[in-house]
């Protein structure tokens with residue numbers, strides 16, 4: 318049993334437990350009130366609160382409460398936007414003079430790779446000297462990885478077997494290098510999801526999209542499809558293998 322499936326089982330048990338807990342409170346409350354507050358008299362009920370159809374009961378009006386639950390969430394959202402602005406901007410940085418500078422110039426005598434590094438520990442923003450371009454194509458229901466002109470030291474593809482998913486394509490990239498995946502779909506919308514890199518982007522038929530893949534750590538990790546794309550969507554997987 319893989320680590321992922323054990324983790325999934327634990328999360329699933331947690332999920333069922335919490336769902337049952339919330340359901341017990343919700344439905345318990347509902348049934349209690351439905352029966353406890355039922356009138357056993359026939360006919361007209363006394364209108365104690367003076368409720369009129371189409372009029373909001375004045376005594377339930379509380380301007381301070383209304384302002385509070387409008388302003389506090391607003392401030393929270395402004396704060397969350399503020400702290401996530403820089404890392405989000407870095408995740409979708411420009412291809413020209415952005416965080417990863419420009420495409421690597423392999424003919425330049427000074428070229429020695431992307432040399433990517435975490436520029437800011439707090440936000441996890443990664444910078445590189447230059448980047449390499451690869452291609453990812455999505456189709457029902459597999460990924461097609463293409464290294465373009467990159468040599469086997471920088472990028473290679475083959476097939477491997479993964480538990481649950483069977484035979485899947487493998488993308489082999491190098492640690493310390495930064496890649497820009499230029500992507501398209503052959504049929505419907507898909508989205509490669511690099512779980513270890515915590516990054517994903519839609520691929521579309523007839524329109525190119527791009528995804529930054531700054532590789533900072535070695536090892537194997539899974540690539541899934543994050544956009545529902547039909548019957549075999551759940552097994553549309555790949556493996557990212559990172560070598561030194």
Ligand SMILES: [Cu+2]
Nearest residue numbers: 507542546553
């Ligand atoms: Cu898909």
